[in-house]
Amino acid sequence: MKPMNFKKAKQNRIFQDVVDQIQVEILDGRIAPGERLPAERELCEMFQTSRGTLREALRILEQKSLIDIRLGVNGGAYVKDANGELMAENLAMLIRSQTISLAHLAEFREGVEGSVAGLAAQRASSADIKILYSFLAKADHFRNSGTDGWNNFVRIDEKIHTEIARIAGNPLYVFILNSVHDNIQRYYDKFLSVGKEEIEENYRDLRLIIEAIKNAEVELASSRAIKHVRKFSRYMEQKKRKVIPIQ
Amino acid sequence: MKPMNFKKAKQNRIFQDVVDQIQVEILDGRIAPGERLPAERELCEMFQTSRGTLREALRILEQKSLIDIRLGVNGGAYVKDANGELMAENLAMLIRSQTISLAHLAEFREGVEGSVAGLAAQRASSADIKILYSFLAKADHFRNSGTDGWNNFVRIDEKIHTEIARIAGNPLYVFILNSVHDNIQRYYDKFLSVGKEEIEENYRDLRLIIEAIKNAEVELASSRAIKHVRKFSRYMEQKKRKVIPIQ
């Protein structure tokens, strides 16, 4: 018996049927992103259902990030672009419920950033390299702009990581990495008061990673990225322990 | 300006407020998994809201896999254990909407299984090793039971992968890997008619991976896992092309 991936068929729930029908239309692209579904009262007639039931269906589709509901005239349910924001939210819930810890998330991030750097080293075009070095130049500039520039440095830092994921050429990695970054920041940002030395070391790391990508040194890019991420996590953990001595 | 991770504050939506309040209670553990929320009509009074609005809130919580709604007397909203099933669903949607391809998913899997095997090699206890070898023994048995056993072999194969993820000691990897497996199977199972040689090769691979884990050879375990997964993906892709010649 193959595992069927079926979930227990809840008894007739009309709203679920409505959800399924609309979802199929959206995922199969028969309703394009940006387009609007008919108004609630029209949908009621189309599905031969009450407004309450229909609205329950819309709530689910909205929660799935498939539609976006706007108010007022010309309001209604607009089809959204597919995106991975649900992953970020789910990660956040797993952390919040203490099912996974920040240490787990940080460890996972090491693996992902390592893989991504390796793939980027295999696939980076010369145009990609140019972009990376332009970001690196900006980072270089901010690192020398005193404390004012440090926040900007951190922003560029993250941008470089995201760009490397893009270069890796696998959108799944982009979604995952964005989700991971979102959640790591949400919990670490409060402690984010970096010092001169950290900025310097961070910059050196980034330069070395980008260099390895440029030279298509897969293993080197990967291991450097992993070490870089690990260093960051360790640093943040220390910072956290200082602020919240015994938690 | 720090990135705040805030989303546009939709105007007063009472159901959203209800969702937030209940979600906090659940995620902070003040309502334990398995416990039941009050009946809809009671919740209406507690939140001073109408049943329709309250039900919209429940739909969202249900979609988030935070609660599980049962029918009949003693029915109601039961708090669920935290789990990663939302990830699997989200992955499925990304695939369905062709935002990511199966090749992307397979590539991602390579990275994850590589990391997981490496971590397992670092952390496996002797008890863990024993379990792995007992699974391997079962696989050995099924591989020699003729075509009847082959489906069982595939099941054990997956079980070994999952077990390695557990041994890695990071529950996030377990969730992610389960999600990935779910989705890969959902699309590949139809082609899953393995032959004698594939079973043999598969078995050899598993044995080598487990051996590397036993010997705490981190890099070796990792690279063997990656190659193993890659081989599987290639094989399935071929199979697919045979069945659906030009798609």
Add this chain to the structure above:
DNA sequence: CTATTGTTAATGGTAAAACCATTATAATGA
């Protein structure tokens, strides 16, 4: 003519009351 201001109608958000469907439990009967 242009800019501001008010009006309007489309559309989502909420409320309340009634009824149906499902199901664990208790009562009943063989």
Add this chain to the structure above:
DNA sequence: TCATTATAATGGTTTTACCATTAACAATAG
């Protein structure tokens, strides 16, 4: 004792009515 049936708790659905928001248009003032 065991099977059957009745009961009541609870979610699922419908209907109707009204409120709140907002884009588009019209009216007015300058």
